Amino acid sequence: MSAVVTACGGSGSSGGSKPAPSNNANKPNVEWVVHVTGSAETPPGPNGAVGYAIIALHDPLHQVCWRFAHLHGFQSATSADIYKGGPHTTGTLSIPLTAGPALHHRGCVAASATLMSALAADPSGYYVNIDSVANPKGAVRAQL
Secondary structure, three states, X not given: OEEEOOOOOOOOOOOOOOOOOOOOOOOOOEEEEEEEEOOOOOOOOOXXXXXXXXXXXXXXXXXXXXXXXXXXXXXXXXXXXXXXXXXXXXXEEEEEEEOOOOOOOEEEEEOOHHHHHHHHHOHHHEEEXXXXXXXXXXOEEEEO
């Protein structure tokens, strides 16, 4: 896991997962780039299913933005969400990112200031999950 303070899809690392202040409302306050895998799912997703998820908090705008890249090892992705929960647990839905029938590989959704603060304070207590037609409860996943 790495926290990044750049625009969605950029690079650079702040070396931790604490939110960094931003003076520009268009730039995220904090961004995570995580490697999603089928083996991280509960129950496990397809063998070899992998990819990357970039999750960014835009606090002044009260938005959570995402981008998914290099997804392979599974087909027909349908939806993605952020759940509150630890590794290999079934969590509680916190932020629906994109709903089926086909996955949107990037976008932004509104989120409450309370939820964004909780996510920024304890990112490892949340995970991103991508579902598929064959794996409606999760093809790939990663803790933030």
